[in-house]
Amino acid sequence: MPVASEVLEGTRLLYIFNLLKANVVRNRRTMTVVLLIPEEAEDRTAVQLKQLARTTDLLFRTDIPGEWGLLLPMSGASEAKGFLNRLFREVGEIKAAVMEVVHPDVELKAALEKMRTVAGKEEQVSIVVDPEFKRLPEEVKVTVLDPDDLFREVLGTALGQLEVPNVRLDIRTFKDGQSFLESGWARSAHPHLVVMNDLLPRQNGLDVLHTLRAMPNDEKFIILMMTRRQSEEDMTYGYESGADGYLTKPFNLRLFEAQVKRLFARLWS
Template sequence: MVNTKVSEVLDGSFLTYTFNLLRANVLRERKTMSLLLLQDNTENASVIQKVAVTLQQILREKDVLFKTEHTNEIGILLPHSGREESTGFLRRLQDSCECFLDPSQDRCLLASIIEVFHPELTLSNALMMCRDSLSKASETSGIQAVYADSGFERPVTMVKVSLLEADRLFRGFLVMAFERIHLPGIDLQIREFDDGLALFQSGWVNSWHPHLVVMSDVLPKKNGLDVLHELRAMPNEEKFTVLMMTRRNSEEDMIYAYESGTDAYLVKPFNLRLFEAQVKRMLAGIWS
């Protein structure tokens, strides 16, 4: 029976085009992509051919398999995957490829992983860095993974933060807590509002930036649930991460808030440390 699920193998200028396209996506979606370069240093590159067959079967639809100018090399682009996901992928590859099953044969393959998240990292640069790192790797049995560093910092993402709280003094404290949060790659732009209506009238919500909304459920004019409903009805609502603060400790309210699209829920009075931890976790989710 012929296996119909075979990925296409790209090369040449079409590959560069695809790489650039995927890299642009990376920046827009803030989801790291990994480039994997597999190298077979045995005499007639027998391992890599077997691996290539397996790869064609296990790759996901959005993954891209490509050839380089060297016949002993094969490359893979894994969108939405960082270093950990890629390492996992290699482990899976090793487990599903028959050629590694027999330990006596002592087959081995080198792999280098590089994370792509910066607009200035070109394909040829990336491949060069991979090869560079591979030259320092030692060969043992199985797939041996090394990591290449592109030398770039993650591009700084501007994250909008909206604080909606009617109590002026408490709001001030929350703003100061936010001002003291520093995360690499994230530039927090904080704005405070005393009411939901003011948030929408300010136009602050109308941009593509990821947006963290921290709000109290009871607000004078447009309350928390109204704001939540309106935010989630916007066309690009995924950009909003919502943390609801409430004085109501009833389960019914909590369930409803989660069902309407709250990402986290804090009951007042809450611990400021817990608040900071929640916020950091939510911000960490912005680059993955």
């Protein structure tokens, strides 16, 4: 793996960019490209860039002499701006543009071209947002498991009406653990939110929890348990068995919706 002191160019730069881009989509990690266009080629800028960049950041040179760039894996535009502020304190202000890469079809050459056209036009650091390459909506499965028919529908309806940017919810409800596990609904690679009661007919909530956590790709599950018992012991056991959160009935639906929105927002980091 290259370190910041290594400067990428040409085909190697393209190879690394494409590799990181694949990771962006697979692991839902934002990558940011920073383009720096100094007024005149300065060695001092290059030296400072190397010093300030983290070991995980990748420094590159474009085809245009004097132009520098930086790939920031697992970082967003705000972190890129923070980096640039530190750089400007050292070498003075330079025209710069920042672009978050969140779409698999973004090409480096085209991205750099767009960044060049806006760099330094309005502010010192221009943030490029390409409407063509916005984040693809992610399909998230949602399962509600509760023996109360009416309440199950209420939760399903509430979740169905949630507005979560870039997330498309596919909701199904089940009355008992066995019908859920036998339905095959849990077998897919999609992120999957499971909201289930601890007590369920046929196969109870904790059994379902154990089964889901024993699946090979169990990390895709976000599991919220609902309980009526305010037993710290039960909850501790639930958390130790892999629950991500507990809701004690009766709970506030608005609070629940806010929690779920936050969970979905954290799918991308």
